[in-house]
Amino acid sequence: MIKTLYVRVVLTFIAAVLLGLVSSFFITMGTFALLKEQIVEASFSTLEKKGEQVGRIVEENGLDLGEALIRKVESIDDYEIKLYNREGLAGTFGLQRNDFSLEVSSGEVGGVMGGERYRSNVDNRNKMVVGLPLSIDSVSYALFIQPSQAFEEKVLRWIVLFSLGIVLLIGSLFIIIAARYLVKPLRAMKEATVRIAKGDYDFAFEWKKRKDELGELVQSFDEMTRDIKRMEQMRQDFVSNVSHEIQSPLTSISGFSKALKRNSIPEEERNRYLDIIQTESERLSRLSEDLLKLASLDSEHHPFEPRTFDLDEQIRMVAVACEPLWSSKKIELDLDLPRAKLCADEDQLSQVWINLLGNAIKFTPEGGKITVAIRHGTDRIEVDIADSGIGISAEDSGRVFERFFKADRSHQKRQSGSGLGLAIVKKIVTLHGGTIRVASEPGRGTIFTVELPSVPPQKKETGGR
Incomplete structure (x- = not known):
């Protein structure tokens, strides 16, 4: 049994993070599994478009002039591009480094130079590779292009951001739901205070069995409500008793005063009535003195x-x-x-x-x-x-x-x-x-x-x- 609100909050946060991570993993993997073919096709199409753009520049301007123009192509550094002819490697474009990881076999080069387009098998290769046939000055070439390491890092960042977004969304939903449970007693107590202010004390809380600070707060609030109810009852009883104690002598005084107005009352009876009026008046005086004394003793100024x-x-x-x-x-x-x-x-x-x-x-x-x-x-x-x-x-x-x-x-x-x-x-x-x-x-x-x-x-x- 969780006995402190602090532990509840910490465990709720940890659970939200874990739930978000697990959900993100399965949602991300599920999404890519469902959209794998579309993603692969879109990636190959992007490579082919970029390769065709580079190929047109080379075909129209030649190797020497084309290389300078290719470097001005947007996002060209996100790709590794190699150009082959019958003698072997004729040039590289794109990534401005000497650590190209693009490798193709002679058979793949020969196939592309023969006029075939080439797409690597994504199940057998770590990277996607596209090969395009070119003709420069009536000489056949094979252009191969693949995403560079920098491009893959960009894609990875997007995947991480996507996953973090899912973690944030799932975790936030979990915390919102858990927070509603945690603050529900506080809302109930807020509503209870409104009812108490209106004089309604007949309600009960459902969280008395909780062992954390909120449970203790609910119990204390419930005890306070019972005390207020008891004090209100005492106040009403006090007013009722005071009214009764005052009303009794007043009734006697009023009744005997009216009787004294009659001239036919014997002198002995008249004196008895006057004695009763005096006794009841003294009783009222003592009651007044006692009430004032109690009020003074109850105050801090006595x-x-x-x-x-x-x-x-x-x-x-x-x-x-x-x-x-x-x-x-x-x-x-x-x-x-x-x-x-x-x-x-x-x-x-x-x-x-x-x-x-x-x-x-x-x-x-x-x-x-x-x-x-x-x-x-x-x-x-x-x-x-x-x-x-x-x-x-x-x-x-x-x-x-x-x-x-x-x-x-x-x-x-x-x-x-x-x-x-x-x-x-x-x-x-x-x-x-x-x-x-x-x-x-x-x-x-x-x-x-x-x-x-x-x-x-x-x-x-x-x-x-």
């Missing part, structure tokens, strides 16, 4: 001002502030708070203890117990907040930190809450480089454990308040 303070003292102050709540339910509050120094944003952590302790009080029945304990680690501090309340199911434990999630649907009718408190806690703890976990069983209470580093992580400067 102020983060760590300083060293006594964590145990801070938790005691929060417990004292919440005393009216837990004392009214006769809850036993057990504090195990050894001295603990911590460098953190004091205001943000105060919000964490208020939310967690408030939740514990809210879901712990009358006469129950809440325990808050600090434990020291090597470079970390853990805070446990345990209650003897209603507990949380295993299914809901993994979702308690989601925004607007409420584990106890029946209990929420009696206990107001926006469902954002634990989400805020999770965000603040994370910003401090800590973790928060929950352990709970229905009917056996809940333990929230906050683990914080003694020194918080450095936060980049992103602006002021």
